[in-house]
Amino acid sequence: MSVVPAEVLPGSALAVEETVREAAELGPRARLWPALAAVYRAQLSRARVARIPLLFVATFQSIGIMILMRGVVDGGGEAQAVVAGSSVLVVAFVALNLLAQYFGQLRASGGLDHYATLPVPPAAVVLGAAGAYASFTVPGTVVTAVFGCVLFGLPFAHLWVLIAVIPLAGAALAGLGAALGLLAPRPELATLLGQLGMSAALLLGVLPADRMPEAVRFARDLLPSTYGVEAFARTFGPNPDWAFVLGDLAVCGVVGVVSLAVATWAYRRAAVR
Amino acid sequence: MCAVRGLAKTYPAVRGRRGVPATPEVRATDDVRLDIRRGEIFGLLGPNGAGKTTLVRQLTGLMRPDRGSVEILGHDIVRHPERASRILAYLGQESTALDDLTVSLAAETTGRLRGLQSRQARAERDAVLDELGLTSLAGRPLRKLSGGQRRLACFAAALVGQRPFLVLDEPTSGMDPVARRAVWGAVDRRRAEHGTTVLLVTHNVIEAETVLDRVAVLDRGRVIACDTPTGLKEQVAGEVRVDLVWRESAPLHVPEVAALRDRAVESGRRWTLRLAPEEARTVVATVTGGSAFAALDDFTLTTPSLEDVYLALGGAARQGLVKA
Ligand SMILES: Nc1ncnc2c1ncn2[C@@H]1O[C@H](COP(=O)(O)OP(=O)(O)OP(=O)(O)O)[C@@H](O)[C@H]1O
Ligand SMILES: [Mg+2]
Numbered sequence: 001m002s003v004v005p006a007e008v009l010p011g012s013a014l015a016v017e018e019t020v021r022e023a024a025e026l027g028p029r030a031r032l033w034p035a036l037a038a039v040y041r042a043q044l045s046r047a048r049v050a051r052i053p054l055l056f057v058a059t060f061q062s063i064g065i066m067i068l069m070r071g072v073v074d075g076g077g078e079a080q081a082v083v084a085g086s087s088v089l090v091v092a093f094v095a096l097n098l099l100a101q102y103f104g105q106l107r108a109s110g111g112l113d114h115y116a117t118l119p120v121p122p123a124a125v126v127l128g129a130a131g132a133y134a135s136f137t138v139p140g141t142v143v144t145a146v147f148g149c150v151l152f153g154l155p156f157a158h159l160w161v162l163i164a165v166i167p168l169a170g171a172a173l174a175g176l177g178a179a180l181g182l183l184a185p186r187p188e189l190a191t192l193l194g195q196l197g198m199s200a201a202l203l204l205g206v207l208p209a210d211r212m213p214e215a216v217r218f219a220r221d222l223l224p225s226t227y228g229v230e231a232f233a234r235t236f237g238p239n240p241d242w243a244f245v246l247g248d249l250a251v252c253g254v255v256g257v258v259s260l261a262v263a264t265w266a267y268r269r270a271a272v273r
Numbered sequence: 274m275c276a277v278r279g280l281a282k283t284y285p286a287v288r289g290r291r292g293v294p295a296t297p298e299v300r301a302t303d304d305v306r307l308d309i310r311r312g313e314i315f316g317l318l319g320p321n322g323a324g325k326t327t328l329v330r331q332l333t334g335l336m337r338p339d340r341g342s343v344e345i346l347g348h349d350i351v352r353h354p355e356r357a358s359r360i361l362a363y364l365g366q367e368s369t370a371l372d373d374l375t376v377s378l379a380a381e382t383t384g385r386l387r388g389l390q391s392r393q394a395r396a397e398r399d400a401v402l403d404e405l406g407l408t409s410l411a412g413r414p415l416r417k418l419s420g421g422q423r424r425l426a427c428f429a430a431a432l433v434g435q436r437p438f439l440v441l442d443e444p445t446s447g448m449d450p451v452a453r454r455a456v457w458g459a460v461d462r463r464r465a466e467h468g469t470t471v472l473l474v475t476h477n478v479i480e481a482e483t484v485l486d487r488v489a490v491l492d493r494g495r496v497i498a499c500d501t502p503t504g505l506k507e508q509v510a511g512e513v514r515v516d517l518v519w520r521e522s523a524p525l526h527v528p529e530v531a532a533l534r535d536r537a538v539e540s541g542r543r544w545t546l547r548l549a550p551e552e553a554r555t556v557v558a559t560v561t562g563g564s565a566f567a568a569l570d571d572f573t574l575t576t577p578s579l580e581d582v583y584l585a586l587g588g589a590a591r592q593g594l595v596k597a
Binding site: 023024026027028029030031034035037038039041042045046049050105106109110111112113114115116117118119120124271272 | 378388436
C-alpha cells in the first residue's frame with residue numbers, strides 16, 4: 001500500500017485522506033473460463049490417477065450386460081436400445097455415480113474449503129469437475145458402442161452422433177451427480193444416491209421399454225439418461241428421423257443446464273456454512 | 274489490518290439418532306476480540322477443541338459468525354465473505370481437495386484459481402517449489418507423499434499467487450526440522466519483501482516462542498490472554514519451575530525436603546515445584562548439599578515457558594498445550 005503524495009493529485013489533501021482510509025485493493029478474481037479450464041485439467045488428471053480401474057469396471061459391466069441380453073432380445077429395435085442403453089450406462093456410472101461420491105466426500109472432509117477460499121466462480125468448480133468426469137467416460141462409451149455394434153450386427157455409420165450424446169447426456173448426468181453429492185447431508189447418502197441413480201439408468205435404460213409396465217415407463221421418461229439412450233438408439237435405423245434425435249438431445253441439454261445450475265447453487269450453499 | 278470484535282459462534286446441539294449419540298451445543302468462539310497488525314506473525318495457541326479452527330474459518334469467510342464483526346484491510350468479511358478469498362490465502366487442516374494431484378499441478382492450479390495467468394502461475398509454481406525444496410517431488414501425487422511432505426506441498430499451494438495475509442492452520446504439523454525451517458524462511462522472506470501478515474494456529478509452544486510476534490491464548494472459545502510471548506511470560510515471571518528427580522524416593526527424613534512436599538506436584542520419582550526465585554535458590558542449595566543430595570538423581574531449574582503461562586492462566590486442559 002502506498003500513499004500518493006498530495007502534490008501529484010489534482011484533488012488536494014482530501015484525496016490523500018481518502019486513499020489512506022480506503023479499503024485495500026482486492027486481489028484479482030479468477031475469470032470463469034480460465035478457472036474452468038484449470039479445474040477441468042486438474043480433475044481430469046485426478047480421474048486418470050485414481051479412477052482408471054473404475055472406468056474398466058464400467059466398460060466391462062456394460063459389455064457384460066450386452067452379452068447377457070443377446071440371448072433375450074431378438075435383434076432389430078430391441079438390440080438398438082440395448083446397445084444405446086449400455087453405452088450411456090458408462091456415462092451414468094462415471095458422471096452420476098462417481099461424481100456424486102466425489103462431491104459427497106469432498107464436502108464431508110472439508111475439501112470444499114480449498115475452493116471456497118479461492119476467488120473462483122462456483123460454476124467453474126462444478127462445470128470443470130462435471131466436464132472432466134464426462135470426458136473421462138469417452139473411451140469406455142466408444143468401446144462399448146463399437147463392441148455392441150459388432151455383437152448385434154448394427155451399422156457403424158452414425159456412431160459419430162456420440163460426439164453429441166456424450167457431452168449432452170454427460171452434462172445432464174454429471175449435473176445430477178454433482179447436485180446429489182453436494183446436497184446429501186452425509187457422504188454415505190451421496191454414495192447411495194449415486195448408486196441408485198446408476199441402477200435406475202441400468203434398469204430403465206437398457207431393458208427394452210415396450211416390455212415394461214406403465215408406471216415403470218413413466219419413471220423411465222423422468223430419467224435424463226433415457227433421452228440420451230433414445231437419441232442414440234434412433235440413429236441405428238436405416239433412415240434415422242433426425243428431428244426426433246435432435247429433440248431428444250435437446251431434452252438432455254435442457255436437463256443438463258438445469259441440473260448444473262442446481263449443482264452450482266448447491267456448491268455455493270455447501271461452501272459457506 | 275485485521276480487527277475482530279465480539280465474534281461468537283455456537284454449534285447447535287444435535288439430537289441423537291439410532292447409533293449416533295446426541296451432542297450438546299458447543300460455544301466454539303465466545304466474544305472474541307483481536308487486533309492483528311500489518312506485517313506481524315500472530316499466533317493462536319490453545320488445546321484441542323479450544324476453537325482455533327472455528328475462529329479462523331470465520332475470518333476466512335468460510336463460516337458465518339452468529340454475532341460480531343471481522344474487518345480485514347478495510348473490508349467487512351461478515352457482510353462480504355467472498356472478498357476474503359481475494360485478500361488472504363488459507364491453509365486448512367485438511368488437504369483432500371489436492372490429494373490426487375501431483376505437487377506441481379496442485380500448486381499451478383491453485384495459482385490459476387487465484388487469478389494468475391497461466392504463464393505467471395507456472396513461473397510462481399516453479400519458484401515456490403524451488404524455495405521449499407519440493408522440486409524433486411514435483412511429479413508425485415500428494416496422496417503418495419509422507420504426512421510432512423504433503424503438508425509442505427499444501428503450504429506451497431497456499432503461497433502461489435501472492436496475498437497480503439496468510440492464514441495457516443497448523444502449517445508445520447508432522448514436519449521435520451528441515452521442512453519447518455523452509456516454511457519459516459518462506460514466511461520471513463514474504464514479510465520482509467511484501468509486509469505479509471500471518472495468522473498462525475499452532476500447538477507447538479517452542480515454535481510459538483520463536484516465530485510469533487504476538488500470541489493470543491484461546492481456551493474454550495475465549496481469548497484468555499493476548500501479548501508478545503515475552504510479555505505473557507512476564508505475567509508469571511514471579512515464578513520459577515524446579516523439577517527434582519529422586520533416585521528412589523524423596524528423603525523425607527530431611528526436614529527441609531519434608532516441608533516442600535505439600536507444595537510439590539508428585540509424579541513418580543519427580544517433584545515439580547513453582548517457587549519465587551529466591552525460594553528456588555534456597556531449595557536448590559538444600560538438595561544439592563547435605564544428606565538430601567545422596568537421594569537426588571537430577572534437578573532442573575526453568576524460567577517460565579508459554580506452557581507455564583497457559584497453565585497459570587487457568588486453561589482447561591491441565592496437561593498443557595503440546596500434543597501428545
Ligand atoms: N462441525 C462441528 N459441529 C459441531 N461441533 C463442532 C464442529 N466442529 C468443531 N466442533 C466443536 O467446536 C469446538 C472447537 O473446535 P475447533 O475445531 O475449532 O478446535 P481447534 O481449536 O481447532 O482444535 P484442534 O487443535 O484439535 O484443531 C470443539 O469442542 C469441537 O468439538
Ligand atoms: Mg483445529
